[in-house]
Amino acid sequence: MGLMGRRSVQPTEAPGQGLRTAEPRPTFAEIYESSFSFVLRTTVRLGTPPASVDDLVQEIFMIAYRRQNEFEGRSSLKTWLYGIVFNVVRAHRRDLRARHPQALEGDAPADPDLLADGGPGPDERAARREAGLFLERFLDDLDDDRRAVFVLAEVEQLSAPEIAAVVDAPLNTVYSRLRLARAEFSKAVSRHRARDTWKDRTR
Secondary structure, X not given: OOHHHOOXXXXXXXXXXXXXXXXXXXXXXXXXXXXXXXXXXXXXXXXXXHHHHHHHHHHHXXXXXXXXXXXXXXXXXXXXXXXXXXXXXXXXXXXXXXXXXXXXXXOOOOOHHHOOOOOOOHHXXXXXXXXXXXXXXXXXXXXXXXXXXHHHHHHOOOOHHHHHHHHOOOHHHHHHHHHHHHHHHHHHHHXXXXXXXXXXXXX
């Protein structure tokens, strides 16, 4: 049945009761506790210099605290927070690029443990660290627009419509940026594997 032929969906109502009440908004303490790790991780992945990470994470949660009543459950809590993270990091990087461009080029690398999810054993931790370093180098080579789309899609698993809402860009633009970023990632992986193969042969 086409869209025009569908019946409109009405809120469900139990016999003898009014409309179901909406789920209560999470408290700020619940938002902070459940979201701190991914806010920190995404702040790093979007290109915040290590010296600024703590300050930006604090700023992000201060904004979330002030705006917590704006969250109405129309999107997921993560998507709502990603919008704040994205805007804060983007503004910070623009300010650094204008005033202190060297801060985006010469700062110490981010801790790879913040860039890749953890594993319990030493072998997994070593693999995680290597993957984090590779991801960091790749992301640093992307422009800010492609970097944001790639992180949100491939690392944080947001859908394209969710990403479009976060970065305030048309959906087709998101698809285009993601396609280009994925192509660059494939090339980077190929170069990385070629270097590893060459190292193995020269040992």
